[in-house]
Amino acid sequence: MEASQRKELILKGNMYKAIITLAIPIMINSVIQTLYGLINGIWVSKLGKVQFAATSFVWPVNFLFISLGMGISIAGTAILSQLIGANRNKEADKYATQIIAISLVSSIIFTILGILISPAVVYLMGARGDLYNYSVLFLKLTFLEIPFIFAFFNFNSIMNAQGNTKTPTVLSAISVILNAILDPIFIFTFNLGIAGAAIATIICKMLLVVAVIFYAKGPSNVIRPDFKDFKFSKDIIKQILKVAIPSALGSSGSALGFIVLNGFIESYGIDTMAAFATVNRITGLVMQPAMGIGAALTTIIGQNLGAEDIQRAEEGFTKSLKFTIAFSMVGCILMLIWDREIISFFMQSGDEGVITESIVYLKYISISMPLMGIFSVLQGVFQGSGHTKYSMNMEIGRLWFVRLPMILLFKHFTSIGSQGIWFSMSSSNLIICLYGYYIYRQGCWRNKIVKTKEVLV
Incomplete structure (x- = not known):
């Protein structure tokens, strides 16, 4: 479905059809992510219960850092969808550019900060011995994913604002399948253990972002971020952060x-x-x-x-x-x-x-x-x-x-x-x-x- 057709459906079409058209890909993506979590857990559990526990133990810490990226994504969907609905596409381009820039800067800061504080945070959480060592290693590596996660959040918000929930789902599904294939290779074939699981994920997230950049430049997108002569806008950043x-x-x-x-x-x-x-x-x-x-x-x-x-x-x-x-x-x-x-x-x-x-x-x-x-x-x-x-x-x-x-x-x-x-x-x-x-x-x-x-x- 073209962008103009999606907009027509959302603004004037049958509402039940609009809801179903947008919701089904989101549901499928959520199920895919759930299945990936199960598959990833199975491979890591084969290393031992301490390694498996470490991946769950540090998840809340990583999620706290990712929350800002999620917040920016939600803000992006809200602001960009309102601009598209008002036929203010040029302004949407400028907002999208600022959103991407904010995400890039914040993700780099979070990555550096997260890696530096990982040992102290894991220790304060009560981990000792092997659990501490595996948790610190895994947490540091997961922080390297943050720039790629934030970049995909940006793409997701830009696509969702246009009513295109299908493309992020397809790309995410490909990334998850690739991750499930690479996990055992990096964990067992390359003998990297728990680090292999994190590295496989980083590679898949990186390739996902490459695919996102390629797709975002396509002719079907209403929103086109432009970094030519870019500089931060205090007014736009204030509006984005407010949401x-x-x-x-x-x-x-x-x-x-x-x-x-x-x-x-x-x-x-x-x-x-x-x-x-x-x-x-x-x-x-x-x-x-x-x-x-x-x-x-x-x-x-x-x-x-x-x-x-x-x-x-x-x-x-x-x-x-x-x-x-x-x-x-x-x-x-x-x-x-x-x-x-x-x-x-x-x-x-x-x-x-x-x-x-x-x-x-x-x-x-x-x-x-x-x-x-x-x-x-x-x-x-x-x-x-x-x-x-x-x-x-x-x-x-x-x-x-x-x-x-x-x-x-x-x-x-x-x-x-x-x-x-x-x-x-x-x-x-x-x-x-x-x-x-x-x-x-x-x-x-x-x-x-x-x-x-x-x-x-």
């Missing part, structure tokens, strides 16, 4: 919250921790349609706000909500009917204690599945409109101000045990969705973040 920083804080704050949450859950015993991990894998798969729809709505909201068609933006929200609730309800019913069968499939050990605990958690979380879908759609509205402070409030508020305090209260003032965790998780989804819907009804998101006239330097 990017809340989004980055929301992602990083959520990541930190889940680290703390894991600590609370672990205190209830290994069965509870295993149940939490098992059910999260299940809900992660079931929620793929809702998350894809939420991400697709980001572009729909952005372009229609840019075109000053508030009514159609609202139509996008309403129909996305109907889609998401329908998918979530189906998932909820299936999980309630075949709870034991589903748990047993994902928990192959047959441990009855874990299975019983998982079934209890699954029942609680199944009931709140539609709420998790509504959460994704509301995130799509606030991120697409560029009012990311509200999406930040939802991400951080759900964990730090609702879920974690409720878990503490149930733990210290009741005797219901682990059910307090499961009830808190479901209740926090309800409370934060009520907050999000209240903000939506207030209408603040309808205000465009890109004004009628911009000072472009």
Whole structure:
């Protein structure tokens, strides 16, 4: 589909078709990334449990640095989609150029800083002995990926802003398949061990960026970054960071919250921790349609706000909500009917204690599945409109101000045990969705973040 056809579909076409067209590639990409994580984990696990643990141990640290890149990407999609919707393509070119420049500079700084602080951070996290050595090595190498990750984030935001969610998915899928092939070669054939897994990923990310640069110069793209006579624009950077920083804080704050949450859950015993991990894998798969729809709505909201068609933006929200609730309800019913069968499939050990605990958690979380879908759609509205402070409030508020305090209260003032965790998780989804819907009804998101006239330097 050409860029003009995608724009016509988003601004004037059948809304359900627009949602499906944008959402399906995003869902496929998410599934591909999940499968890659599983494949990569299998190869690394063959080295030993310490090496496998090291890759998971340092992930939150790397993610905190990547959060800013994700924030810039969301800001890019919001701003660029609004400019495209308003037919201000030349301004979109200038914004895209500034976004790429900001990402490049920040990624280089983060790479250098991350490599320097890796030993201290891993030590402060409590790693010692072999776990410390493998964690430091792996973390330093993963920081070398950051410039390439940020570059792909830029490409993703530029493509998504145009409604092209297919191309990033295809390129990402090729990169993942190549990575799965190179992993055993670098890990075992070249005998590089855990370092081989990281090096294989760096090479694949590098090749992905080369492909991105080649594709971005093609004639089908509406947005064309231009670095001729480039210089930083204070006004544009200020606008980008105004949208990017809340989004980055929301992602990083959520990541930190889940680290703390894991600590609370672990205190209830290994069965509870295993149940939490098992059910999260299940809900992660079931929620793929809702998350894809939420991400697709980001572009729909952005372009229609840019075109000053508030009514159609609202139509996008309403129909996305109907889609998401329908998918979530189906998932909820299936999980309630075949709870034991589903748990047993994902928990192959047959441990009855874990299975019983998982079934209890699954029942609680199944009931709140539609709420998790509504959460994704509301995130799509606030991120697409560029009012990311509200999406930040939802991400951080759900964990730090609702879920974690409720878990503490149930733990210290009741005797219901682990059910307090499961009830808190479901209740926090309800409370934060009520907050999000209240903000939506207030209408603040309808205000465009890109004004009628911009000072472009």
